[in-house]
Amino acid sequence: MNADLLNELLQLNDEEKSILQQTNEVQKELYTSQESFIVEGERFLNNNTMIMVRKHTRFAHFPKHKHNYIEVNYVYNGSLKQTVGNERLELKKGDLLFLNQHIEHELEACGEKDIIINFIIKPEFFSFIFSYLTTENLISNFLISSIFDQTQQGQYLYFAVSKINSVQELIGKIIMEIMSPSMLSESSIKLYMGLLMVELIKNLDKVRYSKDTHKHQLIVKSLKYIEVNFQNASLYELAEELNQPHYTLSKAIKKATKYTFKELVQEKRLTVAKELLENTSLSITSIVEEVGYENISYFYRVFKSKYGYTPKQFRDQQLKN
Numbered sequence: 001m002n003a004d005l006l007n008e009l010l011q012l013n014d015e016e017k018s019i020l021q022q023t024n025e026v027q028k029e030l031y032t033s034q035e036s037f038i039v040e041g042e043r044f045l046n047n048n049t050m051i052m053v054r055k056h057t058r059f060a061h062f063p064k065h066k067h068n069y070i071e072v073n074y075v076y077n078g079s080l081k082q083t084v085g086n087e088r089l090e091l092k093k094g095d096l097l098f099l100n101q102h103i104e105h106e107l108e109a110c111g112e113k114d115i116i117i118n119f120i121i122k123p124e125f126f127s128f129i130f131s132y133l134t135t136e137n138l139i140s141n142f143l144i145s146s147i148f149d150q151t152q153q154g155q156y157l158y159f160a161v162s163k164i165n166s167v168q169e170l171i172g173k174i175i176m177e178i179m180s181p182s183m184l185s186e187s188s189i190k191l192y193m194g195l196l197m198v199e200l201i202k203n204l205d206k207v208r209y210s211k212d213t214h215k216h217q218l219i220v221k222s223l224k225y226i227e228v229n230f231q232n233a234s235l236y237e238l239a240e241e242l243n244q245p246h247y248t249l250s251k252a253i254k255k256a257t258k259y260t261f262k263e264l265v266q267e268k269r270l271t272v273a274k275e276l277l278e279n280t281s282l283s284i285t286s287i288v289e290e291v292g293y294e295n296i297s298y299f300y301r302v303f304k305s306k307y308g309y310t311p312k313q314f315r316d317q318q319l320k321n
Contacts, residue, residue, distance in 0.1 A: 002172065002176075005175075005176075005179075006076070006077060006115065009055055009076065009077075009115045010112070010113070010115065013055070013057070015027070015030065015057050016057055016058055016059055019057070019058075019059045019060045020059055024059070024060060025060055025061075026057065026060045026061070026062050026063070030043070031043060031065075032065075036066075037063060037064065037065035037066070038065065038066045038067065038068055039065055039066070039067045039068070039069075040068055041067065041068055041069035041120055041122065044120050045069070045120060045122065050121065050122045050124060050125035051119065051120070051121045051122070051125050051178070051189060051193075052119075052120050052178055053117050053118065053119050053120070053174075053175055053178045053179065054117075054118050054120065055115065055116070055117060055118070056073070056080075056107075056110060056115075056116035056117070056118050057110075058109070058110040058111065058112065058114060059109055059110065059111075059112075060109055061106075061107070061108060061109045062106060062107040063106060064104050064105070064106045065104065065105070065106075066101065066102065066103065066104050066105075067099070067101055067120075068101055069101060069120055069121060069122055069123070070098065070099065070100055070101065070121045070122075070123055070125075070126065070147065071098075071099045071118060071119065071120060071121070072096060072097065072098050072099070072118070072119035072121065073091065073096070073097040073099070073116055073117075073118060073119075074095075074096055074116065074117040074118075074119065074171055074175075075091045075092060075093050075094060075095050075114075075115075075116055076093070076115040076116065076117050076175075077093060077113060077114065077115040078093065078110070078111065078113045078114030078115060078116075079091060079092055079093065079114060080095075080097075080107070080110065080114060080116050081107070081108040082105050082106060082107040082108060083105060083106045084097070084099065084103060084104075084105040084156050084210070085103055085104065085105070085154055085156070085210055087210070089158060091158070092160070092162055093162055094161060094162025094163070094168055095158070095159065095160055095161065095162055096158070096159040096161060096167075096171070096200075097156060097157070097158050097159075098147050098156060098157040098158075098159075099147075099156050100146070100147045100153075100154065100155050100156070101123070102153055102154040102155070103154030103155060103156055103210065104154065105156075117175060119174075125193075138223040138226055138227055138264060138267070138268060140201045140204055143157060143204075143207065143209055143220075144157075144197070144201075145257075146209070146216070146256075154210065155209070155210045155216075156209070156210045157207055157208075157209055157210075158207065158208040158209070159200055159203065159206055159207050160206045160208070161200070161203055161206050164199065164203055164206070166199050167196065167199050167200065167203070170192050170195055170196045170199060171196065173188075173192050174189055174192045174193060174196070177189050177192070215252050215256070216256075218242055218244065218249065218252060219252065219253060219256045219257065221242060222238060222242070222249065222253055222261075223257075223264070225238050225241070226261075226264050226265055226268055227268065230265055230268040230269055230272065230291070230292060231269075231290075231291060231292035232292060233261075233265045233292075235249065235250060235261045235262075238261075249261075265292075266302060269291040269292055269293065270291075270302065270303060270306050270307075272290075272291050273287050273288075273290075273291045273299070273303065273311070274303075274307065274314070276290065276291070277311055277314055277315045277318065278315075278318050284296075284311050284312060284315075287311070299311070
């Protein structure tokens with residue numbers, strides 16, 4: 001931890017001074033012009049800025065509110081207690097909480113030593129990041145899209161990553177670039193944020209996602225099933241495991257992921273086939289069997305449709321590189 005930065009953040013700002021001296025309440029007018037408490041990103045971001053950080057105001061309870069931007073809470077020091085949707089969370093030092101625009105949360109008053117950094121991020125910033133970031137994990141793709149897509153559903157991702165040094169180092173670099181900008185800061189922030197998302201995806205075992213809806217849990221379980229059973233995946237078998245009518249589950253999967261169950265299975269099979277072509281000397285016939293296809297002609301057709309090459313052309317291309 002940067003001791004100088006911590007000392008700077010521990011200093012009272014004007015809003016905190018006002019809270020301690022007068023109101024003991026959040027001044028709503030500083031955050032929104034709307035009757036409902038929706039914090040407006042325009043209060044903090046100008047037209048040319050897609051991401052910034054600000055210290056969360058201490059000593060006052062923040063009533064239920066939403067944002068018109070994506071917010072990330074990072075506990076720089078101390079802890080943060082809040083209710084997100086219907087769940088009470090306590091974030092420890094080093095933890096991260098991603099909140100999309102549609103989820104409501106309420107924060108308990110922070111004490112003097114509780115330093116929370118709020119990242120205020122326009123959704124289009126992540127559109128840029130993910131245009132350069134490809135992930136091959138169905139679960140990570142779904143969890144990330146639930147936050148960054150315009151789903152109209154309140155979602156959060158809570159990463160308990162205080163002990164993951166690579167994550168902590170990247171967050172520290174992002175904070176410093178935003179607070180002490182240079183000519184290269186904008187490019188650096190995008191690079192660091194992309195690397196941060198990669199590290200978070202690597203640590204999906206540390207993630208807790210919003211559980212407001214039973215359907216959300218069903219989708220994650222369905223995606224886990226496909227990840228493990230893609231060679232012989234069956235919608236009917238999955239529906240039986242989850243105690244759901246197959247047609248209801250099918251509709252829920254399509255609505256949540258924009259893909260049918262069959263398309264998700266095919267996506268996983270093709271991803272594994274591509275990896276085997278790149279990293280092994282297995283024959284194409286063996287790879288077709290390995291990933292669960294019975295018809296080699298069909299495999300050739302769907303593989304070329306996705307990657308632009310036949311499997312043989314793809315492998316030859318890799319050998320040239």
